[in-house]
Amino acid sequence: MSIYDDAVFKMACDQFQVIADYLNIDQNHRDRLMMPKRAMAVTLPVHMDDGSTKTFQGYRVQHHLTLGPTKGGTRFAPSLSMGETAALAMWMSWKCALNNLPYGGAKGGVACDVTKLSRSELEAVSRRYMQEMIPFVGPHTDIMGPDMGTNEQVMAWFMDTYSVYQGYAVPEIVTGKPVSIGGTEGRRESTGRGVVYLIERAMDMLKMNPEKCTAIVQGFGNVGSVAALSLSLKSGVKVVGISDHTAALYNPKGIDIKAADAYVATHGVLKGFDKGDRVDAHELLEMKCDVLVPAAVDRVINDTNADKLKCRILAEGANGPTTPEADLLLNKRWDEVFVIPDILCNAGGVIVSYFEWVQGLQSYLWTETEVTDKLFRILEHSFTQIIKRAKADKVSHRTAAMAIGVERVMKAKAARGLFP
Numbered sequence: 001m002s003i004y005d006d007a008v009f010k011m012a013c014d015q016f017q018v019i020a021d022y023l024n025i026d027q028n029h030r031d032r033l034m035m036p037k038r039a040m041a042v043t044l045p046v047h048m049d050d051g052s053t054k055t056f057q058g059y060r061v062q063h064h065l066t067l068g069p070t071k072g073g074t075r076f077a078p079s080l081s082m083g084e085t086a087a088l089a090m091w092m093s094w095k096c097a098l099n100n101l102p103y104g105g106a107k108g109g110v111a112c113d114v115t116k117l118s119r120s121e122l123e124a125v126s127r128r129y130m131q132e133m134i135p136f137v138g139p140h141t142d143i144m145g146p147d148m149g150t151n152e153q154v155m156a157w158f159m160d161t162y163s164v165y166q167g168y169a170v171p172e173i174v175t176g177k178p179v180s181i182g183g184t185e186g187r188r189e190s191t192g193r194g195v196v197y198l199i200e201r202a203m204d205m206l207k208m209n210p211e212k213c214t215a216i217v218q219g220f221g222n223v224g225s226v227a228a229l230s231l232s233l234k235s236g237v238k239v240v241g242i243s244d245h246t247a248a249l250y251n252p253k254g255i256d257i258k259a260a261d262a263y264v265a266t267h268g269v270l271k272g273f274d275k276g277d278r279v280d281a282h283e284l285l286e287m288k289c290d291v292l293v294p295a296a297v298d299r300v301i302n303d304t305n306a307d308k309l310k311c312r313i314l315a316e317g318a319n320g321p322t323t324p325e326a327d328l329l330l331n332k333r334w335d336e337v338f339v340i341p342d343i344l345c346n347a348g349g350v351i352v353s354y355f356e357w358v359q360g361l362q363s364y365l366w367t368e369t370e371v372t373d374k375l376f377r378i379l380e381h382s383f384t385q386i387i388k389r390a391k392a393d394k395v396s397h398r399t400a401a402m403a404i405g406v407e408r409v410m411k412a413k414a415a416r417g418l419f420p
């Protein structure tokens with residue numbers, strides 16, 4: 001029994017053990033690499049609009065501090081637990097190391113349903129969470145960013161709360177802020193844009209013509225909507241399926257993604273958008289398409305559907321969308337399904353967050369074009385390394401990606417030694 005007991009944490013540990021076996025890591029070093037450095041749980045009492053006081057549970061997990069401060073998003077979701085937060089923090093560690101960012105992984109969040117909170121209640125939860133975290137975070141200790149259920153506005157409240165306590169503006173405490181308070185041009189779109197850059201790279205390798213390809217995107221929030229918009233408007237891919245937690249839609253002629261985006265901007269969700277046929281959300285993942293982008297929650301590709309996927313490219317926009325059991329099935333189908341693993345596929349967010357942090361520390365600005373160019377250069381390097389390693393060692397793209405990340409953390413730990 002551990003404070004991290006949870007199915008998602010177990011999944012992250014199982015994935016790590018596969019890599020540790022492949023890299024032949026000594027048993028003495030496995031737990032040191034795998035277990036989080038520290039974790040915080042906080043209780044947040046908040047005044048609700050109806051005059052009552054409600055308490056929410058908040059978490060923050062810092063996975064390792066070997067390469068620099070920790071970095072990671074903040075998730076507001078009803079089922080959030082310490083174990084899930086720890087799993088997400090561990091994945092952030094491998095993602096940062098894979099992309100050569102000077103960070104350990106972190107993650108945090110509050111167990112709450114944002115759809116049931118008014119704006120003032122959301123602000124109160126956000127500010128109280130940051131206030132409770134002040135002793136544990138800082139621009140050189142742990143830098144927060146957005147994740148599911150949080151956005152630029154929540155980051156602005158975090159930044160303001162932290163700054164008020166310090167007595168001066170500290171924009172570098174969070175990334176994913178509005179540009180008006182030190183956010184970076186292109187950060188909001190960075191994860192989705194990175195997903196599409198990598199899909200185009202995979203298509204290029206597989207000699208697929210984007211204009212003859214179709215895509216299905218699960219999740220229509222920050223990552224999913226930007227990926228769908230970019231696929232349809234920039235790459236010329238026909239997006240035939242989209243979904244969120246309220247609806248799943250399919251249209252073989254292609255869905256008007258701009259209209260869907262405008263609909264969600266007004267209504268908050270896809271429910272009621274009528275430019276496609278309503279289909280079962282699980283079945284949508286198994287429908288024929290060239291590119292499948294899970295960009296919502298974890299473990300949606302599992303042992304019940306991995307052998308039924310009919311896509312050529314699986315681009316993992318979400319964190320942990322594919323279970324280790326599904327990986328075993330997909331590994332057998334390596335010449336049918338080209339997997340772009342999450343720690344590469346959705347790394348655009350943390351890469352541009354790194355730019356935003358550097359810009360904040362130096363009070364410096366780059367243009368959106370400079371930011372996007374730099375982002376694509378880093379993704380290109382990581383993509384090439386993964387493909388090379390997977391080919392050379394005859395391993396899956398996920399194993400290659402995680403191995404590069406784990407090795408970098410392991411080398412840094414060996415170089416620094418163990419104190420005392």
Ligand code: NAD
Pocket residue numbers: 146147148149150191218219220221222223224243244245246281295296297298317318319346347349350
């Ligand atoms: P978001 O809150 O902006 O959007 C989440 C979307 O998923 C919403 O459309 C929601 O309705 C949908 N959703 C929730 N449950 C669903 C379900 N069961 N089936 C279908 N759709 C469902 O979140 P986001 O920032 O877009 O994050 C999505 C995923 O991408 C998460 O796994 C997150 O960890 C990962 N990610 C996000 C970023 C980022 O920069 N935002 C970076 C890296 C990874």
